[in-house]
Amino acid sequence: ATKSELPIDPLRIVAKEMKHLTGNIRQLLGSGHPSLDRVAKYYTQAEGKHVRPLIVLLMSRATSLCPKAPELPPSHTTATIDSSISPLGILADTNPSHSEFSSEPESPESDVLPSQRRLAEITELIHTASLLHDDVIDHSVSRRGSPSANYEFGNKMAVLAGDFLLGRASVALARLRNAEVVELVATVIANLVEGEFMQLKNTARDERNPKWSEDILTYYLQKTYLKTASLISKSCRAAALLGRADATTVDAAYSYGKNLGLAFQLVDDMLDYTKSGKDLGKPTGADLELGLATAPLLFAWKTTPDLGILVGRKFGQEGDVQRARELVYKSDGIEQTRVLAEDYSQQAIAALQTFPDSEAKDGLIEMAMNTLKRQK
Numbered sequence: 001a002t003k004s005e006l007p008i009d010p011l012r013i014v015a016k017e018m019k020h021l022t023g024n025i026r027q028l029l030g031s032g033h034p035s036l037d038r039v040a041k042y043y044t045q046a047e048g049k050h051v052r053p054l055i056v057l058l059m060s061r062a063t064s065l066c067p068k069a070p071e072l073p074p075s076h077t078t079a080t081i082d083s084s085i086s087p088l089g090i091l092a093d094t095n096p097s098h099s100e101f102s103s104e105p106e107s108p109e110s111d112v113l114p115s116q117r118r119l120a121e122i123t124e125l126i127h128t129a130s131l132l133h134d135d136v137i138d139h140s141v142s143r144r145g146s147p148s149a150n151y152e153f154g155n156k157m158a159v160l161a162g163d164f165l166l167g168r169a170s171v172a173l174a175r176l177r178n179a180e181v182v183e184l185v186a187t188v189i190a191n192l193v194e195g196e197f198m199q200l201k202n203t204a205r206d207e208r209n210p211k212w213s214e215d216i217l218t219y220y221l222q223k224t225y226l227k228t229a230s231l232i233s234k235s236c237r238a239a240a241l242l243g244r245a246d247a248t249t250v251d252a253a254y255s256y257g258k259n260l261g262l263a264f265q266l267v268d269d270m271l272d273y274t275k276s277g278k279d280l281g282k283p284t285g286a287d288l289e290l291g292l293a294t295a296p297l298l299f300a301w302k303t304t305p306d307l308g309i310l311v312g313r314k315f316g317q318e319g320d321v322q323r324a325r326e327l328v329y330k331s332d333g334i335e336q337t338r339v340l341a342e343d344y345s346q347q348a349i350a351a352l353q354t355f356p357d358s359e360a361k362d363g364l365i366e367m368a369m370n371t372l373k374r375q376k
């Protein structure tokens with residue numbers, strides 16, 4: 001087979017950078033209080049998919065080959081990770097030092113900066129914090145094939161552990177010494193909460209018998225951006241910024257992340273209808289039970305006006321969930337969701353058009369295609 005026919009494994013492309021991810025995250029989460037330490041590290045035990053760090057690292061490599069931004073005055077340059085000023089020794093950095101790293105006589109493509117590795121860890125920390133809180137809000141009892149943190153330790157501990165993760169993520173973020181990156185990632189944290197609030201409301205106005213309109217889809221997509229795509233898109237942007245990429249590249253990185261994030265969540269909402277809880281390692285069919293109308297239902301509603309009344313009462317009456325599910329299965333809602341996800345995935349790939357060919361770029365393309373194929 002020619003090179004282009006070989007299967008591409010995105011994980012292999014940044015395996016070196018991914019190797020210490022979980023260890024470094026656990027180090028960032030060290031606490032002198034044994035039970036806080038335990039809850040905080042709980043979701044790092046089961047192997048997550050690490051989708052976000054993987055994307056950040058691939059983006060870091062892929063953009064290292066892109067044009068650089070004009071040099072800024074020295075006061076604006078990004079500090080490399082400095083573990084020497086760690087007050088409690090908890091942020092000790094096990095990454096190779098920058099100088100060690102840049103002396104490696106490898107292809108320039110292998111240059112993922114320590115700050116970009118740290119960004120990958122921060123991204124996973126924020127994601128994990130949001131899962132700790134999400135499982136409380138959703139009354140979820142399982143995550144990654146094990147009991148959820150709230151189930152195991154109770155709501156109070158789970159919420160506090162999530163806050164602790166955000167605190168430690170913020171410390172690590174500040175240490176990157178890049179104000180634009182701090183602003184981006186801080187915005188993500190606010191966006192996650194805004195997305196979750198939009199979701200609690202389902203539609204902009206609370207109505208008893210809402211009518212379908214395009215606004216409903218717009219609201220859903222805005223919510224989906226805030227809840228899922230914001231973290232992926234802004235961390236892609238931050239990765240390009242840390243690598244000193246030029247403005248065109250920074251925007252392209254953002255666009256890739258945004259479209260991939262939207263595709264990713266659309267597939268997530270689809271799997272909630274098509275997969276069993278055993279397959280996913282977390283409860284499925286959960287969205288309707290929680291009163292949530294996601295893409296498959298919204299598309300079904302367009303051609304099945306009767307769904308409006310069920311949406312209006314958040315599937316709260318006896319038999320509503322079952323009835324809604326049947327109407328979704330009878331409609332082309334799941335298929336339309338897949339088509340829309342495919343469209344976003346294509347747009348993600350198109351955003352990479354200006355990037356020079358590289359293994360990392362192929363990895364990003366593969367990630368966009370895998371998003372559609374994923375089964376969990």
Ligand code: FPP
Nearest residue numbers: 129130133134138162189192193196227228
């Ligand atoms: C998973 O969605 C949840 C999110 C993507 C974001 C949740 C955000 C919050 C709870 C706001 C608080 C935020 C921070 C930063 C602590 P899901 O419930 O659809 O997915 P699931 O099936 O994996 O549970």
Ligand code: MG
Nearest residue numbers: 134135138140
């Ligand atoms: Mg949930």
Ligand code: MG
Nearest residue numbers: 134135137138
């Ligand atoms: Mg949720």
